[in-house]
Amino acid sequence: MELEPVTDLPEIRPGDDLAELIATRTTLEPGDVLTVASTVVSKAEGRTADLEEYPVSGRARELASRLEAITGEQKDPRFAQAILDESSELLIEAPFVLAETRFGHIAPNAGIDRSNVPGHDILLLPRKPTESAERIRSGLTERGHEDVAVIVTDTCGRPFRHGQTGVAIGWAGMPASRDWRGELDRDGHELGVTVQSVVDELAAAANLVTGEGAGGVPAVVVRDWAFGDLEGSDELFRAVEDDLVREALREWTFD
Ligand code: GDP
Ligand code: MN
Ligand code: MN
Ligand code: MN
Structure with a gap:
């Protein structure tokens, strides 16, 4: 091979x-x-997407503050919203988010990537x-x-x-x-x-x-x-x- x-x-x-x-x-x-x-x-x-495109729901705010409380790190509720939008189910919410994507793959943060995305905040699968x-x-x-x-x-x-x-x-x-x-x-x-x-x-x-x-x-x-x-x-x-x-x-x- x-x-x-x-x-x-x-x-x-x-x-x-x-x-x-x-x-x-x-x-x-x-x-x-x-x-x-x-x-x-x-x-x-x-x-590609930018975080400003994500109006934050109560659920996203709650998820981000739970993550903040547990990890001691600042978490952007707009990023939490992006994860929720991409997911059909959250399997773990904290100390990190493990989510099932809408096509059935399970990955941290629903596979949303912040590396190799010039000009934008995030890249969705x-x-x-x-x-x-x-x-x-x-x-x-x-x-x-x-x-x-x-x-x-x-x-x-x-x-x-x-x-x-x-x-x-x-x-x-x-x-x-x-x-x-x-x-x-x-x-x-x-x-x-x-x-x-x-x-x-x-x-x-x-x-x-x-x-x-x-x-x-x-x-x-x-x-x-x-x-x-x-x-x-x-x-x-x-x-x-x-x-x-x-x-x-x-x-x-x-x-
Ligand atoms: P992922 O595993 O799908 O998240 O992709 P990675 O971010 O790990 O990138 C995999 C490879 O693709 C690395 O070698 C990157 O440098 C390269 N890569 C990412 N985006 C581009 C692009 O737009 N053009 C080119 N030529 N390479 C890219
Ligand atoms: Mn990736
Ligand atoms: Mn890679
Ligand atoms: Mn990447």
Whole structure:
């Protein structure tokens, strides 16, 4: 497997055609996977915002003051409002906000980013990252680059572990995961639970190449890689009813 950075991309602006900008800067073959950082997908989709655009509700004021009281740091109620607007549920309110976005991804502050957003206060995640991935993929197809899978990534922390990694928040042209259930291990035992989240693994690998700072590499081409013959599945975000951790968080409050 090879990972190649797409270099020389400009600062992305609203309305930019990412498929065009990327296709003219790299070669893409059938079977390749293109990863694109959500940051530039959001910029292209005009998902930048300024805090002054957020009239503060009572709920946002309450959330910000609770965070202030617990962390001892000043919290902008307009930022709390932005999180509420982007979220379908808050799983943790303090000492930090862990929120489910409206498309089902769970992330601190609903994935709202304050890095790499020149000229604006905040960057919201794409509204529907899988649709974004599908759009980029169709754009590539229209330009003659058939059968390229696209993964929209974000950097996200994990429970139980320090550090952040790249994760997939949207994908097109490939399944999200590879189902090993029913396969045999080296002892001949049948695997009962292993479903490999391939899009997350590719996103994490690509994130090694993009980095997090001023590097200017939001897109990576994964070459010489194949999904293989195993059954695929598109389930990535756990359903509420089979998420024990989420259930436990409902009972928990920080004090
Ligand atoms: P996120 O993980 O989706 O939040 O994206 P990051 O903020 O970590 O940025 C990922 C990579 O994309 C880094 O190398 C950034 O320097 C780069 N990047 C961010 N915005 C732009 C942009 O508008 N143009 C270019 N060329 N690179 C960008
Ligand atoms: Mn960022
Ligand atoms: Mn981000
Ligand atoms: Mn990142």
